[in-house]
Amino acid sequence: MQVDTPVRERVMRAAISLFAAKGFGATSIREIADAAGVTKGGVYHYFESKDDLLFEVYTRMLRMQTSRMRTMADDDSLPLPQRLHAIVADVVETSIANLEEAVVFFQSVHLLAADRQDQVRAERRAYQDRVRDLVAEGQATGVFRTDVPADLIVNYHLGAIHRLGSWYRADGPLTAEQVGTHFADLMLASLRP
Amino acid sequence: MQVDTPVRERVMRAAISLFAAKGFGATSIREIADAAGVTKGGVYHYFESKDDLLFEVYTRMLRMQTSRMRTMADDDSLPLPQRLHAIVADVVETSIANLEEAVVFFQSVHLLAADRQDQVRAERRAYQDRVRDLVAEGQATGVFRTDVPADLIVNYHLGAIHRLGSWYRADGPLTAEQVGTHFADLMLASLRP
Amino acid sequence: MQVDTPVRERVMRAAISLFAAKGFGATSIREIADAAGVTKGGVYHYFESKDDLLFEVYTRMLRMQTSRMRTMADDDSLPLPQRLHAIVADVVETSIANLEEAVVFFQSVHLLAADRQDQVRAERRAYQDRVRDLVAEGQATGVFRTDVPADLIVNYHLGAIHRLGSWYRADGPLTAEQVGTHFADLMLASLRP
Amino acid sequence: MQVDTPVRERVMRAAISLFAAKGFGATSIREIADAAGVTKGGVYHYFESKDDLLFEVYTRMLRMQTSRMRTMADDDSLPLPQRLHAIVADVVETSIANLEEAVVFFQSVHLLAADRQDQVRAERRAYQDRVRDLVAEGQATGVFRTDVPADLIVNYHLGAIHRLGSWYRADGPLTAEQVGTHFADLMLASLRP
DNA sequence: GATGAATGAGAGTTCATTCAT
DNA sequence: AATGAATGAACTCTCATTCAT
Numbered sequence: 001m002q003v004d005t006p007v008r009e010r011v012m013r014a015a016i017s018l019f020a021a022k023g024f025g026a027t028s029i030r031e032i033a034d035a036a037g038v039t040k041g042g043v044y045h046y047f048e049s050k051d052d053l054l055f056e057v058y059t060r061m062l063r064m065q066t067s068r069m070r071t072m073a074d075d076d077s078l079p080l081p082q083r084l085h086a087i088v089a090d091v092v093e094t095s096i097a098n099l100e101e102a103v104v105f106f107q108s109v110h111l112l113a114a115d116r117q118d119q120v121r122a123e124r125r126a127y128q129d130r131v132r133d134l135v136a137e138g139q140a141t142g143v144f145r146t147d148v149p150a151d152l153i154v155n156y157h158l159g160a161i162h163r164l165g166s167w168y169r170a171d172g173p174l175t176a177e178q179v180g181t182h183f184a185d186l187m188l189a190s191l192r193p
Numbered sequence: 194m195q196v197d198t199p200v201r202e203r204v205m206r207a208a209i210s211l212f213a214a215k216g217f218g219a220t221s222i223r224e225i226a227d228a229a230g231v232t233k234g235g236v237y238h239y240f241e242s243k244d245d246l247l248f249e250v251y252t253r254m255l256r257m258q259t260s261r262m263r264t265m266a267d268d269d270s271l272p273l274p275q276r277l278h279a280i281v282a283d284v285v286e287t288s289i290a291n292l293e294e295a296v297v298f299f300q301s302v303h304l305l306a307a308d309r310q311d312q313v314r315a316e317r318r319a320y321q322d323r324v325r326d327l328v329a330e331g332q333a334t335g336v337f338r339t340d341v342p343a344d345l346i347v348n349y350h351l352g353a354i355h356r357l358g359s360w361y362r363a364d365g366p367l368t369a370e371q372v373g374t375h376f377a378d379l380m381l382a383s384l385r386p
Numbered sequence: 387m388q389v390d391t392p393v394r395e396r397v398m399r400a401a402i403s404l405f406a407a408k409g410f411g412a413t414s415i416r417e418i419a420d421a422a423g424v425t426k427g428g429v430y431h432y433f434e435s436k437d438d439l440l441f442e443v444y445t446r447m448l449r450m451q452t453s454r455m456r457t458m459a460d461d462d463s464l465p466l467p468q469r470l471h472a473i474v475a476d477v478v479e480t481s482i483a484n485l486e487e488a489v490v491f492f493q494s495v496h497l498l499a500a501d502r503q504d505q506v507r508a509e510r511r512a513y514q515d516r517v518r519d520l521v522a523e524g525q526a527t528g529v530f531r532t533d534v535p536a537d538l539i540v541n542y543h544l545g546a547i548h549r550l551g552s553w554y555r556a557d558g559p560l561t562a563e564q565v566g567t568h569f570a571d572l573m574l575a576s577l578r579p
Numbered sequence: 580m581q582v583d584t585p586v587r588e589r590v591m592r593a594a595i596s597l598f599a600a601k602g603f604g605a606t607s608i609r610e611i612a613d614a615a616g617v618t619k620g621g622v623y624h625y626f627e628s629k630d631d632l633l634f635e636v637y638t639r640m641l642r643m644q645t646s647r648m649r650t651m652a653d654d655d656s657l658p659l660p661q662r663l664h665a666i667v668a669d670v671v672e673t674s675i676a677n678l679e680e681a682v683v684f685f686q687s688v689h690l691l692a693a694d695r696q697d698q699v700r701a702e703r704r705a706y707q708d709r710v711r712d713l714v715a716e717g718q719a720t721g722v723f724r725t726d727v728p729a730d731l732i733v734n735y736h737l738g739a740i741h742r743l744g745s746w747y748r749a750d751g752p753l754t755a756e757q758v759g760t761h762f763a764d765l766m767l768a769s770l771r772p
Numbered sequence: 773g774a775t776g777a778a779t780g781a782g783a784g785t786t787c788a789t790t791c792a793t
Numbered sequence: 794a795a796t797g798a799a800t801g802a803a804c805t806c807t808c809a810t811t812c813a814t
Contacts, residue, residue: 007794023303025218028787040788041796050788107300110216145382148375152367156379159356160349167348174345182341186349189338190383200777222805233806234779243805393773409689411604414808426809427775436809493686496602531768534761538753542765545742546735553734560731568727572735575724576769586798608784619785620800629784 008046011036015053020100020165024054024108051113057104058112058120065091066127073130080138081188087131088157088187089180095164096176103165128154135191144191157187201239204229208246213293213358217247217301244306250297251305251313258284259320266323273331274381280324281350281380282373288357289369296358321347328384337384350380394432397422401439406486406551410440410494437499443490444498444506451477452513459516466524467574473517474543474573475566481550482562489551514540521577530577543573587625590615594632599679599744603633603687630692636683637691637699644670645706652709659717660767666710667736667766668759674743675755682744707733714770723770736766 014035018027029050033040047053072087095102109120132154138144161183168179207228211220222243226233240246265280288295302313325347331337354376361372400421404413415436419426433439458473481488495506518540524530547569554565593614597606608629612619626632651666674681688699711733717723740762747758 023218025216026304029789030787039796041791042794044789045795107303110300111219148379149367152372152375153379155356155360156353156376159359160353162356162359163348163352166352166355174342179345182345183349186341186346186383189385190379192382192385221803223803232779234781234808235777237806238777238779241806409604411602412690415810416808425775427812428773430810431774493689496686497605534765535753538758538761539765541742541746542739542762545745546739548742548745549734549738552738552741560728565731568731569735572727572732572769575771576765578768578771607782609782618800620787620802621798623785624797624799 005046007036007038007042011038011043011046012053012056016057016100016104019054019057019108020103024050024104024111051116054104054108054112055116055120057101058109058116061098061101061105062120062123062127065094066123068094069127069130073134079143080134080141081143081191084131084134084138085184085188087134088161088184089177092161092164092180092183093176095161096168096170096179099165099168099170102162106162106165128158131158138191142193145193153191157183157190200229200231200235204231204236204239205246205249209250209293209297212247212250212301213296217243217297217304244309247297247301247305248309248313250294251302251309254291254294254298255313255316255320258287259316261287262320262323266327273327273334274336274384277324277327277331278377278381280327281354281377282370285354285357285373285376286369288354289361289363289372292358292361292363295355299355299358321351324351331384335386338386346384350376350383391432393422393424393428397424397429397432398439398442402443402486402490405440405443405494406489410490410497437502440490440494440498441502441506443487444495444502447484447487447491448506448509448513451480452509454480455513455516459520466520466527467529467577470517470520470524471570471574473520474547474570475563478547478550478566478569479562481547482554482556482565485551485554485556488548492548492551514544517544524577528579531579539577543569543576586615586617586621590617590622590625591632591635595636595679595683598633598636598687599682603629603683603690630695633683633687633691634695634699636680637688637695640677640680640684641699641702641706644673645702647673648706648709652713659713659720660722660770663710663713663717664763664767666713667740667763668756671740671743671759671762672755674740675747675749675758678744678747678749681741685741685744707737710737717770721772724772732770736762736769 011032015027015032018031018035029040029043032053033043036043047056068090069087072083072090075083078086109117112120132150135144135153136150139146139150164179168174174182204225208220208225211224211228222233222236225246226236229236236246240249261283262280265276265283268276271279302310305313325343328337328343328346332339332343357372361367367375397418401413401418404417404421415426415429418439419429422429433442454476455473458469458476461469464472495503498506518536521530521536521539525532525536550565554560560568590611594606594611597610597614608619608622611632612622615622622632626635647669648666651662651669654662657665688696691699711729714723714729714732718725718729743758747753753761
């Protein structure tokens with residue numbers, strides 16, 4: 001992994017903003033270069049291909065969110081429901097803090113090169129599986145309802161979080177923290193036995 | 194692809210499948226024509242532009258789902274929670290019944306021509322507003338919790354439904370009806386005061 | 387040559403207007419059909435090809451103007467200068483009376499099919515040659531100046547007439563008759579020995 | 580087509596020749612690229628659109644001819660008739676020296692993008708107006724006839740010049756200088772009071 | 773006499789990418 | 794480290810034309 005130079009980072013930021021605003025397919029390298037204040041050749045100096053730029057969005061987001069989730073999931077000092085609550089609130093907050101990345105994330109996976117798509121989906125799946133295990137554990141210990149499959153529960157609630165980018169606005173009435181708390185509250189409430 | 198179905202319909206079906214599988218931007222008119230067994234010119238005989246093809250997906254889905262929702266929302270013979278339960282279960286079932294359309298729907302709005310994007314978003318917004326009013330009514334009459342804003346509640350739960358296409362598989366363990374019931378159960382449970 | 391039905395004439399008129407307004411190349415059969423109130427197939431019922439439509443403009447104009455010119459050129463009852471004056475005034479007037487045809491005429495010859503282009507140019511050449519002979523006759527008899535070649539004189543003055551369509555407007559200050567007289571006056575004045 | 584001239588210029592020359600020979604509409608980018616010895620992409624590296632190519636013909640011609648005309652029109656050291664004579668002879672000579680451009684010029688204005696068409700027509704109009712003022716000045720001072728409107732006079736004689744491209748051939752009997760003198764002689768003769 | 777479905781060739785244009793400098 | 798010239802493939806879309814009905 002290359003070290004981030006200021007220029008490289010500027011290109012990356014420009015790409016993310018444009019991908020979020022116009023979509024990956026509708027954004028040209030030319031536009032990214034212009035927005036970053038370099039030439040097309042300059043972009044290719046730091047990234048091998050347009051696909052590389054997109055892939056890095058996924059790498060960054062996944063690594064960060066997965067790492068935070070795992071830390072919290074493995075923290076036995078809290079009872080399981082509180083742990084789940086904290087995890088959901090946290091992923092909401094980091095998604096909002098990186099809203100453009102989040103928008104790109106759930107809008108453009110299918111445009112990644114096939115092998116990278118597999119890789120991203122696998123990591124995504126691992127994330128989901130870990131959360132599913134927490135839910136299943138709660139069902140086994142009787143703190144969560146058991147009439148709904150754990151997989152569906154996770155798909156349901158993570159799905160809700162994945163749509164954040166389509167409606168949340170920084171200048172709206174709710175802070176990231178408030179949304180995080182509300183989301184976690186709704187999830188936990190829905191799981192009461 | 195059948196040869197005896199009307200050409201226009203064959204083109205539309207081919208387009209929906211390809212859009213769902215590869216994304217709107219990554220699907221070429223050439224591919225649609227090939228899949229439908231016509232020439233490129235043939236596609237343009239029935240549709241004015243690629244955008245037209247996409248727009249028709251939205252028109253069909255929106256009209257159908259909005260109409261069903263309104264009928265149920267206005268049906269005073271059921272108590273409000275049951276009405277909401279029925280609405281959610283129904284939109285889940287029709288989304289699964291038209292899963293490819295649903296995938297396209299939530300993946301490609303931003304690729305529509307600007308004016309049509311506005312139109313779709315406005316109709317979508319009307320849909321959400323109607324559901325939000327039901328939730329708010331429940332909050333006012335004390336059957337739903339009031340510590341979470343109605344708007345956020347609707348964004349949360351409709352968001353979960355909108356991600357159906359990213360994980361539901363027809364050959365999986367759950368029928369559309371089961372998913373509908375589970376989703377509606379989760380939503381209602383999360384709203385208990 | 388087919389007899390003119392009202393529909394056929396309507397198609398022809400629509401074509402001329404559109405060719406004059408937008409150019410031959412930029413006008414589609416579809417537009418002609420729409421303007422004439424028929425379908426594309428209808429146009430092809432009366433004309434074999436788009437080129438046919440254009441060619442007929444030339445046929446009509448050339449036949450009409452050549453015939454009028456010849457009649458006047460051969461009329462020995464008038465002295466030569468007056469004959470030339472009348473000829474010029476007349477071609478100006480008929481060009482203005484059929485201004486759209488005239489515009490098409492001098493803007494689109496090069497778009498005709500090659501063989502028809504040759505044919506039109508040959509007839510056009512015959513027209514010029516006849517006028518050139520009149521000028522040469524005047525030079526031989528001493529009524530016109532001889533220091534300028536007759537060919538150049540004809541090219542000069544017919545050229546001026548051919549540009550009529552680029553500036554004459556029916557709602558402008560001058561009638562067709564006035565323009566005809568002025569043009570003929572200018573020509574004759576320029577030829578004084 | 581030479582290989583060592585700068586690419587941009589080679590493309591421009593190829594475009595002018597083809598536009599003059601076949602017309603703007605009937606010339607494809609492909610043909611221009613082939614004639615210039617580059618690829619289609621190469622053409623678009625230097626020109627944003629086909630329209631750009633055409634527009635540049637107008638820009639070059641207008642700037643050059645307008646500037647020459649103004650210098651001569653403003654030169655008070657010559658009496659007005661001689662000035663007008665020199666102007667006409669000069670525009671004829673430069674038109675012949677750039678005959679292909681001249682052909683394109685008067686054949687394809689109507690194919691330019693609307694806004695550029697306006698711009699070209701406005702500059703063209705300014706050119707005509709300046710010449711018209713010279714004629715009017717001559718009428719006011721009694722050196723030119725007054726029974727024909729100055730506007731019509733200018734339209735007449737500039738019209739004749741604009742048709743040069745339709746008949747002048749470099750291998751014909753007359754040099755550019757001879758044609759220029761003859762044209763100017765004819766014009767001046769036609770203006771005698 | 774007239775239609776509209778269907779074609780096929782080609783148009784202008786965009787763009788990710790390569791590479792010599 | 795960075796540029797800009799140049800490519801080539803693909804794209805959406807247009808259109809004159811044909812033909813069965």
